[in-house]
Amino acid sequence: MEALLEIDNIEVVYNKAVQVLRGLSLRVPRGAIVALLGSNGAGKSTTLKSVSGLLALEDGEVTAGEVRFNGTNVKTLAPEKLVRSGLFHVMEGRRVFEDLTVEENLIAATYALSGRKTPALSDSYELVYDYFPRLKERRKQLAGYLSGGEQQMLALGRALIAQPQLIMLDEPSLGLAPLLVEEIFTIVARINREQGTAILLVEQNAAVSLAIASYGYIMENGKIVIDGPADKLTANEDVREFYLGVGGAEGEARSYRDIKHYKRRKRWLS
Amino acid sequence: MDWLFFGEISLAGLAMGGLYALIALGFVMIYKATRVINFAIGEIMMFAAYLFLAFAGGMELSPWIAMPLAVLGGSILGGVIEKTMIRPMLGESPISVVMVTIGIASILVGVVEFFWTADPQLLPQFLPREPVFIGPLYLAPKIAYGFLIGAAVLVLYLLYFRFSRGGVALRATASDQAAAYSMGINVRRVFNLAWVFGSLAASLAGILVAATGGLSPQFGIIGLSVLVVVIVGGLDSILGALIAGLFIGWLETVAGAYLGGEYRMPATFVVLAVILVIRPYGLFGTHEIERV
Numbered sequence: 001m002e003a004l005l006e007i008d009n010i011e012v013v014y015n016k017a018v019q020v021l022r023g024l025s026l027r028v029p030r031g032a033i034v035a036l037l038g039s040n041g042a043g044k045s046t047t048l049k050s051v052s053g054l055l056a057l058e059d060g061e062v063t064a065g066e067v068r069f070n071g072t073n074v075k076t077l078a079p080e081k082l083v084r085s086g087l088f089h090v091m092e093g094r095r096v097f098e099d100l101t102v103e104e105n106l107i108a109a110t111y112a113l114s115g116r117k118t119p120a121l122s123d124s125y126e127l128v129y130d131y132f133p134r135l136k137e138r139r140k141q142l143a144g145y146l147s148g149g150e151q152q153m154l155a156l157g158r159a160l161i162a163q164p165q166l167i168m169l170d171e172p173s174l175g176l177a178p179l180l181v182e183e184i185f186t187i188v189a190r191i192n193r194e195q196g197t198a199i200l201l202v203e204q205n206a207a208v209s210l211a212i213a214s215y216g217y218i219m220e221n222g223k224i225v226i227d228g229p230a231d232k233l234t235a236n237e238d239v240r241e242f243y244l245g246v247g248g249a250e251g252e253a254r255s256y257r258d259i260k261h262y263k264r265r266k267r268w269l270s
Numbered sequence: 271m272d273w274l275f276f277g278e279i280s281l282a283g284l285a286m287g288g289l290y291a292l293i294a295l296g297f298v299m300i301y302k303a304t305r306v307i308n309f310a311i312g313e314i315m316m317f318a319a320y321l322f323l324a325f326a327g328g329m330e331l332s333p334w335i336a337m338p339l340a341v342l343g344g345s346i347l348g349g350v351i352e353k354t355m356i357r358p359m360l361g362e363s364p365i366s367v368v369m370v371t372i373g374i375a376s377i378l379v380g381v382v383e384f385f386w387t388a389d390p391q392l393l394p395q396f397l398p399r400e401p402v403f404i405g406p407l408y409l410a411p412k413i414a415y416g417f418l419i420g421a422a423v424l425v426l427y428l429l430y431f432r433f434s435r436g437g438v439a440l441r442a443t444a445s446d447q448a449a450a451y452s453m454g455i456n457v458r459r460v461f462n463l464a465w466v467f468g469s470l471a472a473s474l475a476g477i478l479v480a481a482t483g484g485l486s487p488q489f490g491i492i493g494l495s496v497l498v499v500v501i502v503g504g505l506d507s508i509l510g511a512l513i514a515g516l517f518i519g520w521l522e523t524v525a526g527a528y529l530g531g532e533y534r535m536p537a538t539f540v541v542l543a544v545i546l547v548i549r550p551y552g553l554f555g556t557h558e559i560e561r562v
């Protein structure tokens with residue numbers, strides 16, 4: 001069956017010089033949570049930008065391969081049209097409009113609904129405040145003064161307003177305390193379950209991601225190196241050692257720094 | 271010192287400053303949304319003033335019909351410039367884009383000279399002529415009514431920015447362009463509308479200023495004073511543009527009255543130099559502004 005999002009063998013080059021993606025493929029079925037994992041510089045954000053069309057703003061270009069959303073080649077749609085067709089990209093670093101209020105940030109997201117038949121807007125604001133009561137208390141406040149966690153909630157709130165079929169989430173755990181990460185991921189799982197929204201979750205934090213995802217891809221150097229159902233990945237020894245911080249031989253937990261250090265010596269499946 | 275005279279001069283200066291503020295608002299709007307420094311804003315307002323001359327003088331339309339038509343013409347001109355000359359420059363260095371706007375400015379001067387010659391012209395009178403008194407202070411009616419119209423439009427703009435959904439889209443685009451795209455905002459359209467409405471503000475102010483002092487192809491030089499206004503205010507600050515507009519308008523008029531007309535521009539440039547030394551990003555601007 002055709003998946004909601006299909007990335008076929010794409011290659012991406014920045015500034016007509018630096019190749020970052022080297023034949024990457026992945027698919028996100030309707031209504032599923034799929035995790036895309038990898039360490040710094042692997043090309044995760046680049047993958048999302050080539051789907052949402054924001055690559056062009058950074059002088060990047062998809063030089064080979066194809067991305068299809070709902071069967072349509074995303075190349076044929078301007079970025080805002082793509083958003084309006086139900087594909088919402090929550091960028092790395094949350095990117096809230098800092099000098100707009102919380103409420104105005106949500107209003108900005110209503111542009112994603114242009115030209116679509118949707119339920120009353122007041123209901124969708126209520127939906128956002130229902131998932132994130134803290135945003136309601138702060139709705140007249142400038143988004144720049146929110147805490148990191150609240151900004152992440154606002155970024156997700158904007159995605160909810162857009163009522164997309166697919167949310168691409170770029171590192172929602174970035175810079176958040178573990179407890180808050182858990183809270184955010186629980187809500188992401190709830191949104192997926194209750195709204196039926198598919199989610200492509202880009203993360204470095206493999207443990208929490210694989211806990212809510214049904215399928216996972218691990219990428220390195222612009223390519224997928226291993227993929228499989230989340231439980232299989234979690235059980236995989238290499239994944240455990242290098243991405244879940246569960247030690248191999250000694251059986252001790254490792255910090256992320258160690259993992260990166262080890263990674264340089266041992267490469268996936270090569 | 272004659273305080274009555276000083277008061278009247280100051281009042282006239284502030285009223286002119288209100289019109290400067292309106293032009294500056296048009297400039298800041300374009301800059302905030304698109305990050306383009308538009309050196310052609312003075313010539314766009316000059317062009318609109320000539321359109322008014324053509325409609326009200328040449329075609330003998332009622333000035334109250336000619337004015338909206340001319341303002342509309344100026345706005346369309348802004349939109350067309352954006353679409354045909356600025357948009358293709360997307361991704362080029364800011365300096366190249368500035369050069370394009372300077373080129374556009376001289377093309378507009380050439381066009382105007384071709385159709386209306388280089389001679390100064392007087393606009394048909396259309397504002398009420400009864401003298402205006404504010405307390406004991408006399409204010410020339412042209413300036414007073416020009417200020418009122420300009421201020422009304424200015425307030426409309428501010429209300430729109432602050433409270434409308436379109437205002438949110440504009441501010442969102444100004445704040446983070448990539449994020450605005452990701453919200454489904456049609457950023458290219460926002461750019462175009464910023465040029466249209468920025469030119470609208472400048473066109474209206476241009477007609478009102480020309481109505482007080484006459485019109486020539488060199489009228490666009492006012493754009494230089496406005497540039498001082500926005501640099502003093504901080505290129506991307508609307509509040510800064512308003513306050514600096516009033517201040518520079520007042521300063522020019524007072525300097526002109528006490529020191530002689532030839533001191534108007536030098537006075538503003540001295541202020542500009544001082545401000546740039548103590549606050550390089552202007553009185554109200556954000557720090558990370560790139561200077562040309």
Ligand SMILES: Nc1ncnc2c1ncn2[C@@H]1O[C@H](COP(=O)(O)OP(=O)(O)OP(=O)(O)O)[C@@H](O)[C@H]1O
Pocket residue numbers: 014015018020038039040041042043044045046047058059060092204
């Ligand atoms: N605009 C750009 N121009 C040139 N090179 C870029 C650009 N953006 C990213 N890159 C390069 O592409 C590679 C992949 O970057 P990308 O941001 O996609 O990685 P990532 O997997 O998201 O990393 P992180 O986990 O740190 O966010 C990096 O080597 C980076 O230096």
Ligand SMILES: [Mg+2]
Pocket residue numbers: 044045046092170171
């Ligand atoms: Mg990234």
